[in-house]
Amino acid sequence: MKKIVAWKPLPADVLSYLQQHVQVVQVDPTQHDTFVAALRDADGGIGSSVRITPSMLEGATRLKALSTISVGFDQFDVADLTRRGIVLAHTPDVLTESTADTVFALILASARRVVELADWVKAGQWQHSIGTAQFGVDVQGKTLGIVGLGRIGGAVARRAALGFNMKVLYTNRSANREAEEAYGARRVELPELLANADFVCLQVPLTSETKHMIGAAELRSMKKSAILINASRGATVDEQALIEALQNGTIHGAALDVFETEPLPADSPFLKMANVVALPHIGSATHETRHAMARNAAENLIAALEGTLATNVVNREVLVR
Template sequence: MKKRIVAYKPLPDDVMAWLREHAEVVEVDAARHDAFVAALKEADGAIGASVKITPAMLEGATKLKVLSTISVGFDNFDVADLTRRGIVLANTPDVLTESTADTVFALILASARRVVELADFVKAGQWQRSIGAEHYGVDVQGKTLGIVGLGRIGGAVARRAALGFNMRVLYTNRSPNEHAEKTFGARRVQLAELLAQSDFVCLQVPLTKETHHLIGAAELKAMKKSAILINASRGQTVDEAALIDALKAGTIHGAGLDVFEREPVAADSPLLSMNNVVALPHIGSATHETRHAMARCAAENLVAALDGSLASNIVNREVLKP
């Protein structure tokens, strides 16, 4: 008898067809909360993304053994609760590394060279003469990049910075990244030193209790006035109110943001009216190729976990212990 899977996010046709070969698939719109919760109660597994799954939603879902998220981040789940229930949580950490690193570097370049602001300047018909110093940007090549969290994506950003733009790379991490140090000349430092020396401060950390508002007023004040903050990790790693104040006051030069404390960001957010802010709609991995690969990876994770053969991409590996 086939296992029952709830798909709460639209999947590519070929991925859905592949899943149907291995399981009975029930498609549910997660926005219909009651129907979604009811479907989980009858499911062996579920696949999706961008929806917060609370412990209350899982009460009575006694058959549920696997949740497979189409993302690398897993802050939409109470991992400890899933482990207590014996539910495996799988994610997709590898397939989005390069496309997300591309987005990070796009933010660095766009923020430094004022790409969005000046593109709008041209489109508005304001380019009437050669531009002057009031429209100049700042160099990226040869500058210092500080990466907070040198994991997969941070390492890919460091490679682009060191090999492509001759940048000096500083980083903070729970443990040394020997590959980055040997290959890209990255140097591990304390956060205070990274903030004080970096021309660009790039956040590449997951959202945890420890990283919530990791960057606040004190950290922003510790940065160079000429520095640019880049965040393509999770919005709540930055105290957004403090960032707005710092940008208004000129405490830092600018920001490139793919994530916000609340998403979608409010249309009246002061961040959206600032010329020194580049704001993107959380597109880190949003390419046709990468999103397809993520969906396929999540589907394979789910099927393998249901038959007990999944060996990688497990967030709460302790759930497998006897």
């Protein structure tokens, strides 16, 4: 029977499913040497939120497939896995709707100052009718700029256009005809999007091209009234530039579910800013979605080991060898 390493706790039914097909070795990834030794003796692996470096795979000659319980795969050196002939699978579909919900929650929370004013009420400061000092800004009818109109971006566009009558601008490597026809989305270059959007929403993977794609120059090109929304990867934004832009009033605010360093350090300036909504990377964090992701990742892994996986493959070139 083939052997796999699981470096993240799995729901009981998902673990049972895996055990029907393979021997499962569960490891604590913080025990580095034990983790690496287990990988060297395994045919596959499943988990998330742990960086798997090339050095950790030296000597893992049996390893044929890794399955991440996430849509993002920046914890892996994909080129190295491809060179070794190791399939990398991910879960891009099952988290689309819950993550889009989180994105829109960030839009609404930042526009209407939900977190700030909830804390204000709990602190006992609501002692008379509110005035302009507590006003927010409208979401309905505004312009939403989506950087990266893939699955999640498309789901956000649907909520924006159909639910809030928003105009949708987007940038993408290729045109999204479905979003254009169904939601009136208009494809533009990034400078035009930044200059015209009331809300700029990042929905791109972290790559060498997207790292710090939003920096000081891009922030200066946005409206002073604009709000930056990031639920993709923290390093797509130059955080120091964003902090300065927020402090200087270059943009109105930011709503962030991801950061360059996670968990967010206790001394982060973001924590002291009233115009920042900061969440602990909860994009797909619902009971239903996380369970579906784990099941999907398990099915991906078994199919990869059996040589039948045709979808959800990051490095498809391995399949054609």
